Amino acid sequence: MIVLLTGGGGQLGRCLLDRMPSTWRVAAPAQHELDIVNEQAVQAYVADLRPALIINAAAYTAVDNAEDDVQAVYDVNAHGAESLARAAARSGAGLLHVSTDYVFDGGSDRPYVETDAAMPLNVYGHSKRAGEMAVLQALPQAIVVRSSWLFSEYGNNFVRTMLRLVVNGAEQVQVVDDQLGFPTYAGDLADVLIALAGRMPNVAAGLYHYCGAGNDTTPVSWCEFARAIFDCADRVSPCLQLPVLLPIDTSAYPTAARRPMFSALSCEKLAAVGLTGQQTLPPLLSRTWRVALQRVVCQLLQQQRA
Template sequence: MKILLTGVDGQVGYELLRCLQGLGEIVACGRDRLDLANLDQVRDCVRHLAPDLIVNAAAYTAVDRAESEPELALRVNAQAPGVMALVGREVGAALVHFSTDYVFDGAKDAPYVEGDRTAPLNVYGETKMLGEQAIVSSGIPYLILRTSWVYGMHGHNFLRTMLRLADSQDAVRVVMDQIGAPTWSRTVAQTTAHILAQAQVGGPRWWRESRGIYHLAAGGETSWAGFAQAIMEETGSDCRVTPIASVDYPQAARRPHNSRLNTAKLTHRFCRLPDWRDALALCLRA
Protein backbone atom coordinates (compact mmCIF):
# COMPACT_ATOMS: atom_id res chain seq x y z
CA MET A 1 0.00 0.00 0.00
CA LYS A 2 1.31 3.43 -0.96
CA ILE A 3 0.46 6.07 1.66
CA LEU A 4 0.67 9.81 1.04
CA LEU A 5 1.16 11.42 4.45
CA THR A 6 0.91 15.21 4.65
CA GLY A 7 1.80 17.57 7.48
CA VAL A 8 4.75 15.57 8.83
CA ASP A 9 6.17 18.78 10.36
CA GLY A 10 3.14 19.11 12.64
CA GLN A 11 2.24 17.45 15.92
CA VAL A 12 0.06 14.65 14.58
CA GLY A 13 1.97 14.15 11.33
CA TYR A 14 5.24 13.80 13.22
CA GLU A 15 3.78 10.93 15.27
CA LEU A 16 1.98 9.38 12.31
CA LEU A 17 5.23 9.06 10.38
CA ARG A 18 6.42 6.68 13.09
CA CYS A 19 3.15 4.91 13.85
CA LEU A 20 2.27 4.10 10.23
CA GLN A 21 5.53 2.27 9.59
CA GLY A 22 4.80 -1.27 8.50
CA LEU A 23 1.47 -0.48 6.86
CA GLY A 24 3.04 0.28 3.50
CA GLU A 25 5.31 2.60 1.54
CA ILE A 26 5.01 6.05 3.11
CA VAL A 27 5.55 9.17 1.01
CA ALA A 28 5.98 11.81 3.71
CA CYS A 29 5.39 15.45 2.82
CA GLY A 30 6.04 18.51 4.90
CA ARG A 31 5.12 22.01 3.83
CA ASP A 32 8.37 22.36 1.89
CA ARG A 33 7.33 19.46 -0.36
CA LEU A 34 3.54 19.89 -0.41
CA ASP A 35 2.06 23.29 0.46
CA LEU A 36 -1.70 22.95 0.84
CA ALA A 37 -2.09 26.65 0.07
CA ASN A 38 -1.07 25.76 -3.51
CA LEU A 39 -4.07 23.88 -4.87
CA ASP A 40 -2.40 23.07 -8.20
CA GLN A 41 0.49 21.50 -6.31
CA VAL A 42 -1.94 19.42 -4.25
CA ARG A 43 -3.73 18.24 -7.39
CA ASP A 44 -0.50 17.39 -9.21
CA CYS A 45 0.99 15.59 -6.21
CA VAL A 46 -1.98 13.26 -5.74
CA ARG A 47 -2.22 12.54 -9.48
CA HIS A 48 1.50 11.86 -9.81
CA LEU A 49 1.81 9.62 -6.76
CA ALA A 50 -1.54 7.86 -7.23
CA PRO A 51 -1.52 6.62 -3.61
CA ASP A 52 -3.77 3.92 -2.24
CA LEU A 53 -4.32 6.01 0.89
CA ILE A 54 -4.02 9.70 1.71
CA VAL A 55 -3.55 10.62 5.38
CA ASN A 56 -3.98 14.38 5.63
CA ALA A 57 -2.46 15.66 8.85
CA ALA A 58 -1.69 19.10 7.42
CA ALA A 59 -3.82 22.07 8.45
CA TYR A 60 -3.86 25.79 9.15
CA THR A 61 -4.06 25.70 12.96
CA ALA A 62 -3.27 29.28 14.01
CA VAL A 63 -6.75 29.84 15.43
CA ASP A 64 -6.40 33.54 16.23
CA ARG A 65 -4.39 34.45 13.14
CA ALA A 66 -7.05 32.83 10.96
CA GLU A 67 -9.36 35.71 11.84
CA SER A 68 -7.10 38.01 9.82
CA GLU A 69 -6.10 35.40 7.20
CA PRO A 70 -9.44 33.79 6.32
CA GLU A 71 -8.58 33.20 2.65
CA LEU A 72 -5.40 31.30 3.50
CA ALA A 73 -7.14 29.25 6.19
CA LEU A 74 -9.91 28.44 3.70
CA ARG A 75 -7.47 27.21 1.06
CA VAL A 76 -5.53 25.00 3.47
CA ASN A 77 -8.37 23.66 5.62
CA ALA A 78 -11.23 23.41 3.13
CA GLN A 79 -10.25 23.74 -0.52
CA ALA A 80 -7.09 21.62 -0.37
CA PRO A 81 -8.80 18.65 1.34
CA GLY A 82 -11.57 18.96 -1.24
CA VAL A 83 -9.02 18.74 -4.06
CA MET A 84 -7.31 15.78 -2.35
CA ALA A 85 -10.63 13.99 -2.08
CA LEU A 86 -11.72 14.58 -5.67
CA VAL A 87 -8.38 13.64 -7.23
CA GLY A 88 -7.93 10.83 -4.72
CA ARG A 89 -11.23 9.34 -5.83
CA GLU A 90 -10.03 9.51 -9.46
CA VAL A 91 -6.88 7.51 -8.69
CA GLY A 92 -8.66 5.00 -6.44
CA ALA A 93 -7.41 6.22 -3.06
CA ALA A 94 -9.07 6.37 0.35
CA LEU A 95 -8.65 9.40 2.63
CA VAL A 96 -8.10 9.92 6.35
CA HIS A 97 -8.55 13.53 7.45
CA PHE A 98 -8.29 15.17 10.87
CA SER A 99 -10.78 17.75 12.10
CA THR A 100 -11.59 19.53 15.33
CA ASP A 101 -14.00 20.15 18.18
CA TYR A 102 -14.10 23.76 17.01
CA VAL A 103 -16.70 22.85 14.37
CA PHE A 104 -19.19 23.11 17.27
CA ASP A 105 -20.30 26.26 19.10
CA GLY A 106 -20.00 24.78 22.59
CA ALA A 107 -23.58 25.59 23.59
CA LYS A 108 -24.58 21.97 24.20
CA ASP A 109 -24.56 20.88 27.85
CA ALA A 110 -23.27 17.37 27.04
CA PRO A 111 -20.45 15.90 24.93
CA TYR A 112 -21.01 16.29 21.20
CA VAL A 113 -21.83 13.27 19.07
CA GLU A 114 -20.87 13.00 15.41
CA GLY A 115 -24.34 13.85 14.12
CA ASP A 116 -24.79 17.06 16.12
CA ARG A 117 -25.25 20.24 14.13
CA THR A 118 -22.02 22.09 13.41
CA ALA A 119 -21.95 25.82 14.14
CA PRO A 120 -18.37 27.11 14.45
CA LEU A 121 -17.63 30.31 16.34
CA ASN A 122 -14.45 31.27 14.49
CA VAL A 123 -12.81 31.24 11.07
CA TYR A 124 -10.63 28.23 11.89
CA GLY A 125 -13.64 26.13 12.90
CA GLU A 126 -15.63 27.27 9.88
CA THR A 127 -12.87 26.31 7.44
CA LYS A 128 -12.46 22.91 9.10
CA MET A 129 -16.21 22.37 8.82
CA LEU A 130 -16.11 23.26 5.12
CA GLY A 131 -13.24 20.82 4.65
CA GLU A 132 -15.32 18.05 6.18
CA GLN A 133 -18.21 18.87 3.86
CA ALA A 134 -15.98 18.87 0.78
CA ILE A 135 -14.65 15.41 1.63
CA VAL A 136 -18.08 13.94 2.38
CA SER A 137 -19.51 15.24 -0.91
CA SER A 138 -16.54 14.05 -3.02
CA GLY A 139 -17.49 10.38 -3.06
CA ILE A 140 -14.08 9.15 -1.85
CA PRO A 141 -13.92 6.42 0.83
CA TYR A 142 -13.04 8.48 3.90
CA LEU A 143 -12.54 8.71 7.63
CA ILE A 144 -12.81 12.12 9.28
CA LEU A 145 -11.37 11.98 12.79
CA ARG A 146 -12.34 14.94 14.96
CA THR A 147 -10.04 15.48 17.91
CA SER A 148 -9.57 18.12 20.61
CA TRP A 149 -6.90 20.08 22.46
CA VAL A 150 -4.01 18.26 20.81
CA TYR A 151 -0.63 18.48 22.54
CA GLY A 152 2.73 16.74 22.49
CA MET A 153 6.47 17.29 22.81
CA HIS A 154 6.75 18.33 19.17
CA GLY A 155 5.44 21.53 17.62
CA HIS A 156 3.57 24.47 19.14
CA ASN A 157 0.95 23.54 21.72
CA PHE A 158 -0.40 24.23 25.20
CA LEU A 159 1.81 21.69 26.97
CA ARG A 160 5.04 23.13 25.63
CA THR A 161 3.85 26.66 26.39
CA MET A 162 3.12 25.74 30.01
CA LEU A 163 6.50 24.01 30.40
CA ARG A 164 8.24 27.10 29.07
CA LEU A 165 6.28 29.48 31.30
CA ALA A 166 6.84 27.29 34.36
CA ASP A 167 10.59 27.72 33.87
CA SER A 168 10.37 31.50 33.80
CA GLN A 169 7.38 32.53 35.93
CA ASP A 170 6.05 31.93 39.43
CA ALA A 171 2.42 31.87 38.28
CA VAL A 172 0.30 31.57 35.15
CA ARG A 173 -3.27 32.72 34.48
CA VAL A 174 -5.30 30.10 32.58
CA VAL A 175 -8.91 29.96 31.43
CA MET A 176 -11.20 27.83 33.59
CA ASP A 177 -14.56 28.01 31.75
CA GLN A 178 -13.68 26.09 28.60
CA ILE A 179 -14.05 22.32 29.04
CA GLY A 180 -12.63 19.56 26.89
CA ALA A 181 -10.27 16.59 26.74
CA PRO A 182 -6.55 17.22 26.16
CA THR A 183 -5.45 14.63 23.61
CA TRP A 184 -1.84 13.51 23.12
CA SER A 185 -0.74 13.61 19.49
CA ARG A 186 0.66 10.10 19.88
CA THR A 187 -2.76 8.85 20.98
CA VAL A 188 -4.20 10.26 17.77
CA ALA A 189 -1.47 8.66 15.67
CA GLN A 190 -1.54 5.26 17.37
CA THR A 191 -5.32 5.07 17.19
CA THR A 192 -5.24 6.01 13.52
CA ALA A 193 -2.64 3.34 12.81
CA HIS A 194 -4.72 0.75 14.67
CA ILE A 195 -7.79 1.65 12.62
CA LEU A 196 -5.86 1.56 9.34
CA ALA A 197 -4.43 -1.87 10.16
CA GLN A 198 -8.03 -3.07 10.37
CA ALA A 199 -8.82 -1.31 7.09
CA GLN A 200 -5.89 -3.02 5.39
CA VAL A 201 -7.26 -6.42 6.35
CA GLY A 202 -10.86 -5.53 5.49
CA GLY A 203 -10.22 -3.95 2.08
CA PRO A 204 -12.89 -2.12 0.08
CA ARG A 205 -15.74 -3.69 2.04
CA TRP A 206 -14.28 -2.29 5.27
CA TRP A 207 -14.28 1.22 3.81
CA ARG A 208 -17.87 0.86 2.61
CA GLU A 209 -19.01 -0.22 6.06
CA SER A 210 -16.78 2.01 8.20
CA ARG A 211 -16.50 5.29 6.30
CA GLY A 212 -17.71 8.35 8.15
CA ILE A 213 -16.94 10.87 10.87
CA TYR A 214 -15.59 9.71 14.24
CA HIS A 215 -14.64 11.54 17.41
CA LEU A 216 -11.11 10.69 18.57
CA ALA A 217 -10.29 12.33 21.89
CA ALA A 218 -8.92 11.20 25.24
CA GLY A 219 -11.27 10.04 27.96
CA GLY A 220 -12.43 12.32 30.76
CA GLU A 221 -12.62 16.09 30.78
CA THR A 222 -11.01 19.15 32.31
CA SER A 223 -10.57 22.88 31.80
CA TRP A 224 -7.51 24.58 30.39
CA ALA A 225 -6.71 25.59 33.97
CA GLY A 226 -7.12 21.99 35.09
CA PHE A 227 -4.84 20.87 32.29
CA ALA A 228 -2.24 23.41 33.32
CA GLN A 229 -2.48 22.32 36.97
CA ALA A 230 -1.99 18.69 35.95
CA ILE A 231 1.12 19.63 33.96
CA MET A 232 2.59 21.39 37.00
CA GLU A 233 1.80 18.41 39.24
CA GLU A 234 3.21 15.85 36.82
CA THR A 235 6.45 17.81 36.42
CA GLY A 236 6.79 18.79 40.09
CA SER A 237 6.71 22.48 39.24
CA ASP A 238 6.05 25.13 41.90
CA CYS A 239 4.47 27.43 39.32
CA ARG A 240 0.97 28.43 40.51
CA VAL A 241 -2.03 28.20 38.21
CA THR A 242 -4.55 31.02 38.63
CA PRO A 243 -7.92 30.15 37.03
CA ILE A 244 -9.57 33.01 35.15
CA ALA A 245 -12.70 33.50 33.02
CA SER A 246 -12.52 33.63 29.24
CA VAL A 247 -13.61 37.27 29.31
CA ASP A 248 -10.45 38.07 31.25
CA TYR A 249 -8.27 36.58 28.52
CA PRO A 250 -9.40 38.25 25.29
CA GLN A 251 -8.42 36.55 22.04
CA ALA A 252 -9.11 37.34 18.41
CA ALA A 253 -11.08 34.12 17.88
CA ARG A 254 -13.97 33.01 20.08
CA ARG A 255 -13.63 29.54 21.62
CA PRO A 256 -16.44 27.12 22.52
CA HIS A 257 -17.04 26.71 26.23
CA ASN A 258 -17.89 23.03 25.72
CA SER A 259 -15.38 21.13 23.60
CA ARG A 260 -16.26 17.68 24.89
CA LEU A 261 -16.54 14.99 22.21
CA ASN A 262 -18.47 11.77 22.70
CA THR A 263 -16.17 8.99 21.48
CA ALA A 264 -18.57 6.05 21.90
CA LYS A 265 -18.87 5.47 18.15
CA LEU A 266 -15.10 5.09 17.70
CA THR A 267 -14.53 3.04 20.84
CA HIS A 268 -17.41 0.68 20.00
CA ARG A 269 -16.20 0.06 16.44
CA PHE A 270 -12.41 0.23 16.76
CA CYS A 271 -10.67 0.56 20.14
CA ARG A 272 -10.69 2.16 23.58
CA LEU A 273 -9.01 5.50 24.22
CA PRO A 274 -6.88 6.42 27.28
CA ASP A 275 -7.89 8.89 29.96
CA TRP A 276 -6.38 12.32 29.35
CA ARG A 277 -4.49 12.40 32.65
CA ASP A 278 -2.92 8.96 32.06
CA ALA A 279 -1.87 10.00 28.55
CA LEU A 280 -0.32 13.21 29.88
CA ALA A 281 1.80 11.25 32.34
CA LEU A 282 2.96 8.92 29.55
CA CYS A 283 3.77 11.86 27.30
CA LEU A 284 5.92 13.57 29.92
CA ARG A 285 7.74 10.33 30.75
CA ALA A 286 8.32 9.59 27.06
Protein backbone atom coordinates in the same frame (compact mmCIF):
# COMPACT_ATOMS: atom_id res chain seq x y z
CA MET B 1 0.74 -0.16 1.12
CA ILE B 2 1.78 3.20 -0.33
CA VAL B 3 0.65 6.11 1.88
CA LEU B 4 0.73 9.86 1.28
CA LEU B 5 0.91 11.85 4.52
CA THR B 6 0.41 15.60 4.33
CA GLY B 7 1.35 17.74 7.33
CA GLY B 8 4.03 15.23 8.30
CA GLY B 9 6.04 18.02 9.97
CA GLY B 10 3.23 19.00 12.37
CA GLN B 11 2.66 17.48 15.80
CA LEU B 12 0.12 14.89 14.65
CA GLY B 13 2.12 14.22 11.48
CA ARG B 14 5.29 13.53 13.45
CA CYS B 15 3.43 11.23 15.84
CA LEU B 16 2.02 9.36 12.83
CA LEU B 17 5.47 8.98 11.29
CA ASP B 18 6.79 7.56 14.58
CA ARG B 19 4.08 4.91 14.61
CA MET B 20 3.34 3.89 11.03
CA PRO B 21 3.88 0.18 10.37
CA SER B 22 7.17 -0.65 8.66
CA THR B 23 5.20 -2.39 5.90
CA TRP B 24 3.80 1.01 4.76
CA ARG B 25 5.78 2.90 2.12
CA VAL B 26 5.20 6.46 3.28
CA ALA B 27 5.70 9.68 1.33
CA ALA B 28 5.52 12.70 3.63
CA PRO B 29 6.32 15.75 1.53
CA ALA B 30 6.95 19.01 3.40
CA GLN B 31 4.77 21.99 2.52
CA HIS B 32 7.41 23.37 0.12
CA GLU B 33 7.43 20.01 -1.68
CA LEU B 34 3.64 19.69 -1.86
CA ASP B 35 1.42 22.65 -1.04
CA ILE B 36 -2.08 21.15 -0.66
CA VAL B 37 -3.56 24.50 -1.73
CA ASN B 38 -2.15 23.90 -5.23
CA GLU B 39 -4.73 21.51 -6.68
CA GLN B 40 -2.77 20.82 -9.87
CA ALA B 41 0.31 19.92 -7.84
CA VAL B 42 -1.79 17.65 -5.60
CA GLN B 43 -3.32 15.85 -8.63
CA ALA B 44 0.11 15.38 -10.22
CA TYR B 45 1.71 14.16 -6.98
CA VAL B 46 -1.05 11.63 -6.32
CA ALA B 47 -1.14 10.44 -9.93
CA ASP B 48 2.60 9.85 -9.76
CA LEU B 49 2.73 8.21 -6.29
CA ARG B 50 -0.50 6.19 -6.66
CA PRO B 51 -1.06 5.85 -2.89
CA ALA B 52 -3.62 3.39 -1.54
CA LEU B 53 -4.26 5.86 1.28
CA ILE B 54 -3.91 9.59 1.90
CA ILE B 55 -3.78 10.89 5.49
CA ASN B 56 -4.31 14.63 5.74
CA ALA B 57 -2.72 15.99 8.91
CA ALA B 58 -2.01 19.34 7.24
CA ALA B 59 -3.95 22.36 8.43
CA TYR B 60 -3.81 26.04 9.26
CA THR B 61 -4.07 25.70 13.05
CA ALA B 62 -3.30 29.19 14.43
CA VAL B 63 -6.81 29.79 15.77
CA ASP B 64 -6.40 33.48 16.68
CA ASN B 65 -4.34 34.47 13.61
CA ALA B 66 -7.03 32.86 11.47
CA GLU B 67 -9.47 35.67 12.31
CA ASP B 68 -7.39 38.12 10.21
CA ASP B 69 -6.15 35.63 7.65
CA VAL B 70 -9.45 34.29 6.34
CA GLN B 71 -8.40 33.56 2.75
CA ALA B 72 -5.28 31.64 3.77
CA VAL B 73 -7.19 29.60 6.38
CA TYR B 74 -9.89 28.57 3.91
CA ASP B 75 -7.26 27.87 1.24
CA VAL B 76 -5.62 25.24 3.45
CA ASN B 77 -8.43 23.90 5.65
CA ALA B 78 -11.23 23.84 3.08
CA HIS B 79 -9.82 23.99 -0.46
CA GLY B 80 -6.61 22.08 0.36
CA ALA B 81 -8.58 19.29 2.01
CA GLU B 82 -10.96 19.21 -0.97
CA SER B 83 -8.03 18.98 -3.42
CA LEU B 84 -6.78 15.90 -1.60
CA ALA B 85 -10.26 14.33 -1.62
CA ARG B 86 -10.64 14.97 -5.37
CA ALA B 87 -7.22 13.51 -6.06
CA ALA B 88 -8.10 10.47 -3.93
CA ALA B 89 -11.40 10.08 -5.80
CA ARG B 90 -9.65 10.26 -9.16
CA SER B 91 -6.91 7.79 -8.23
CA GLY B 92 -8.96 5.35 -6.16
CA ALA B 93 -7.12 6.09 -2.89
CA GLY B 94 -8.74 6.11 0.55
CA LEU B 95 -8.64 9.31 2.61
CA LEU B 96 -8.36 9.90 6.34
CA HIS B 97 -8.93 13.56 7.16
CA VAL B 98 -8.63 15.23 10.58
CA SER B 99 -10.94 17.89 11.99
CA THR B 100 -11.68 19.63 15.26
CA ASP B 101 -13.99 20.11 18.25
CA TYR B 102 -14.04 23.82 17.33
CA VAL B 103 -16.76 23.08 14.75
CA PHE B 104 -19.15 23.21 17.74
CA ASP B 105 -20.51 26.29 19.50
CA GLY B 106 -20.20 24.91 23.03
CA GLY B 107 -23.87 25.08 23.91
CA SER B 108 -24.29 21.36 24.60
CA ASP B 109 -24.76 19.90 28.08
CA ARG B 110 -23.32 16.48 27.12
CA PRO B 111 -20.34 15.39 25.00
CA TYR B 112 -20.92 16.09 21.33
CA VAL B 113 -21.85 13.21 19.02
CA GLU B 114 -21.24 13.16 15.28
CA THR B 115 -24.85 13.97 14.42
CA ASP B 116 -24.91 17.18 16.51
CA ALA B 117 -25.17 20.35 14.47
CA ALA B 118 -21.83 22.03 13.76
CA MET B 119 -22.05 25.74 14.49
CA PRO B 120 -18.50 27.12 14.67
CA LEU B 121 -17.77 30.33 16.56
CA ASN B 122 -14.56 31.31 14.81
CA VAL B 123 -12.94 31.43 11.36
CA TYR B 124 -10.75 28.39 12.04
CA GLY B 125 -13.82 26.32 13.04
CA HIS B 126 -15.78 27.52 9.99
CA SER B 127 -12.90 26.64 7.67
CA LYS B 128 -12.53 23.16 9.23
CA ARG B 129 -16.27 22.54 8.91
CA ALA B 130 -16.10 23.64 5.25
CA GLY B 131 -13.21 21.18 4.83
CA GLU B 132 -15.18 18.29 6.36
CA MET B 133 -18.12 18.91 4.04
CA ALA B 134 -15.95 19.37 0.95
CA VAL B 135 -14.04 16.15 1.68
CA LEU B 136 -17.18 14.07 2.20
CA GLN B 137 -18.82 15.52 -0.89
CA ALA B 138 -15.80 14.90 -3.13
CA LEU B 139 -15.12 11.45 -1.64
CA PRO B 140 -18.09 9.95 0.23
CA GLN B 141 -15.91 6.95 1.24
CA ALA B 142 -13.57 9.24 3.22
CA ILE B 143 -13.22 9.03 7.00
CA VAL B 144 -13.08 12.30 8.94
CA VAL B 145 -11.92 12.15 12.56
CA ARG B 146 -12.56 15.15 14.79
CA SER B 147 -10.32 15.52 17.81
CA SER B 148 -9.65 18.09 20.53
CA TRP B 149 -6.96 19.89 22.54
CA LEU B 150 -3.95 18.09 20.99
CA PHE B 151 -0.66 17.92 22.82
CA SER B 152 2.55 15.99 22.20
CA GLU B 153 6.30 16.09 22.52
CA TYR B 154 6.37 17.92 19.16
CA GLY B 155 5.51 21.44 17.97
CA ASN B 156 3.84 24.21 19.91
CA ASN B 157 1.06 23.16 22.23
CA PHE B 158 -0.40 24.01 25.63
CA VAL B 159 1.84 21.58 27.53
CA ARG B 160 4.99 23.08 26.04
CA THR B 161 3.74 26.60 26.82
CA MET B 162 3.02 25.76 30.46
CA LEU B 163 6.39 24.03 30.92
CA ARG B 164 8.22 26.98 29.36
CA LEU B 165 6.63 29.18 32.03
CA VAL B 166 7.79 26.74 34.72
CA VAL B 167 11.36 26.54 33.38
CA ASN B 168 11.51 30.34 32.97
CA GLY B 169 10.59 30.75 36.64
CA ALA B 170 7.18 32.43 36.26
CA GLU B 171 5.76 33.20 39.71
CA GLN B 172 2.12 33.01 38.72
CA VAL B 173 0.10 31.98 35.69
CA GLN B 174 -3.50 32.91 34.90
CA VAL B 175 -5.38 30.18 33.02
CA VAL B 176 -8.96 30.08 31.77
CA ASP B 177 -11.10 27.89 34.00
CA ASP B 178 -14.51 28.02 32.32
CA GLN B 179 -13.82 26.39 28.92
CA LEU B 180 -14.23 22.63 29.18
CA GLY B 181 -13.00 19.82 26.92
CA PHE B 182 -10.85 16.70 26.73
CA PRO B 183 -7.12 16.93 26.03
CA THR B 184 -5.82 14.37 23.53
CA TYR B 185 -2.31 13.01 23.11
CA ALA B 186 -1.51 13.32 19.39
CA GLY B 187 0.26 9.94 19.59
CA ASP B 188 -2.95 8.27 20.75
CA LEU B 189 -4.85 9.96 17.90
CA ALA B 190 -2.16 8.70 15.53
CA ASP B 191 -2.64 5.13 16.79
CA VAL B 192 -6.40 5.42 16.26
CA LEU B 193 -5.91 6.75 12.71
CA ILE B 194 -3.49 3.92 11.92
CA ALA B 195 -5.93 1.33 13.33
CA LEU B 196 -8.70 2.81 11.18
CA ALA B 197 -6.46 2.89 8.12
CA GLY B 198 -5.69 -0.80 8.50
CA ARG B 199 -9.40 -1.64 8.29
CA MET B 200 -10.62 1.10 6.00
CA PRO B 201 -12.81 -0.66 3.51
CA ASN B 202 -14.65 -2.33 6.42
CA VAL B 203 -15.21 0.83 8.46
CA ALA B 204 -18.27 2.90 7.58
CA ALA B 205 -17.26 6.17 5.95
CA GLY B 206 -18.10 9.55 7.45
CA LEU B 207 -17.50 11.44 10.66
CA TYR B 208 -15.99 10.08 13.88
CA HIS B 209 -15.00 11.70 17.18
CA TYR B 210 -11.84 10.79 19.09
CA CYS B 211 -10.45 12.49 22.19
CA GLY B 212 -8.34 11.44 25.15
CA ALA B 213 -11.24 10.98 27.56
CA GLY B 214 -10.51 7.31 28.14
CA ASN B 215 -13.02 6.17 30.74
CA ASP B 216 -13.41 9.71 32.18
CA THR B 217 -16.82 11.21 31.87
CA THR B 218 -15.92 14.64 33.25
CA PRO B 219 -14.15 17.08 30.92
CA VAL B 220 -11.53 19.46 32.31
CA SER B 221 -10.89 23.18 32.01
CA TRP B 222 -7.65 24.62 30.62
CA CYS B 223 -6.78 25.53 34.21
CA GLU B 224 -7.31 21.94 35.37
CA PHE B 225 -5.19 20.79 32.43
CA ALA B 226 -2.46 23.22 33.56
CA ARG B 227 -2.73 21.84 37.13
CA ALA B 228 -2.23 18.30 35.78
CA ILE B 229 0.83 19.49 33.80
CA PHE B 230 2.33 21.11 36.88
CA ASP B 231 1.64 17.97 38.96
CA CYS B 232 3.48 15.87 36.35
CA ALA B 233 6.39 18.36 36.31
CA ASP B 234 6.55 18.15 40.09
CA ARG B 235 6.73 14.36 39.96
CA VAL B 236 9.50 14.48 37.33
CA SER B 237 11.50 17.25 39.08
CA PRO B 238 10.44 17.87 42.68
CA CYS B 239 13.04 20.66 42.94
CA LEU B 240 11.23 22.83 40.33
CA GLN B 241 9.59 25.99 41.69
CA LEU B 242 6.05 25.82 40.27
CA PRO B 243 4.10 29.00 39.48
CA VAL B 244 0.94 29.77 41.42
CA LEU B 245 -2.00 28.87 39.19
CA LEU B 246 -4.74 31.53 39.07
CA PRO B 247 -8.05 30.39 37.55
CA ILE B 248 -9.71 33.12 35.46
CA ASP B 249 -12.86 33.45 33.37
CA THR B 250 -12.75 33.65 29.58
CA SER B 251 -13.94 37.25 29.87
CA ALA B 252 -10.69 38.11 31.66
CA TYR B 253 -8.57 36.69 28.83
CA PRO B 254 -9.79 38.24 25.57
CA THR B 255 -8.59 36.50 22.41
CA ALA B 256 -9.12 37.34 18.73
CA ALA B 257 -11.12 34.13 18.18
CA ARG B 258 -14.11 33.11 20.30
CA ARG B 259 -13.84 29.55 21.61
CA PRO B 260 -16.59 27.12 22.63
CA MET B 261 -17.14 27.01 26.41
CA PHE B 262 -17.73 23.24 26.16
CA SER B 263 -16.29 21.04 23.43
CA ALA B 264 -16.09 17.56 24.94
CA LEU B 265 -16.42 14.90 22.24
CA SER B 266 -18.15 11.55 22.67
CA CYS B 267 -16.14 8.60 21.28
CA GLU B 268 -19.09 6.20 21.38
CA LYS B 269 -19.47 5.87 17.61
CA LEU B 270 -15.80 4.97 17.26
CA ALA B 271 -16.07 2.45 20.12
CA ALA B 272 -18.89 0.76 18.25
CA VAL B 273 -16.78 0.26 15.13
CA GLY B 274 -15.56 -3.01 16.65
CA LEU B 275 -12.27 -3.34 14.83
CA THR B 276 -10.38 -6.56 15.29
CA GLY B 277 -6.74 -7.41 14.91
CA GLN B 278 -3.56 -6.33 16.63
CA GLN B 279 -4.70 -2.81 17.47
CA THR B 280 -8.34 -3.13 18.41
CA LEU B 281 -10.04 0.15 19.08
CA PRO B 282 -11.54 -0.49 22.52
CA PRO B 283 -8.10 -0.68 24.26
CA LEU B 284 -7.00 2.42 22.34
CA LEU B 285 -10.16 4.22 23.38
CA SER B 286 -9.62 3.43 27.06
CA ARG B 287 -6.34 5.35 27.06
CA THR B 288 -6.64 8.58 28.98
CA TRP B 289 -4.70 11.77 28.20
CA ARG B 290 -3.38 11.74 31.78
CA VAL B 291 -1.13 8.71 31.17
CA ALA B 292 0.45 10.18 28.03
CA LEU B 293 0.82 13.56 29.74
CA GLN B 294 3.31 12.22 32.30
CA ARG B 295 5.52 10.86 29.50
CA VAL B 296 5.27 14.04 27.40
CA VAL B 297 6.08 16.29 30.37
CA CYS B 298 9.13 14.16 31.12
CA GLN B 299 10.34 14.40 27.50
CA LEU B 300 9.68 18.14 27.18
CA LEU B 301 11.41 18.97 30.46
CA GLN B 302 14.47 17.04 29.29
CA GLN B 303 14.41 18.92 25.95
CA GLN B 304 13.94 22.33 27.58
CA ARG B 305 16.88 21.78 29.91
CA ALA B 306 19.18 20.42 27.18
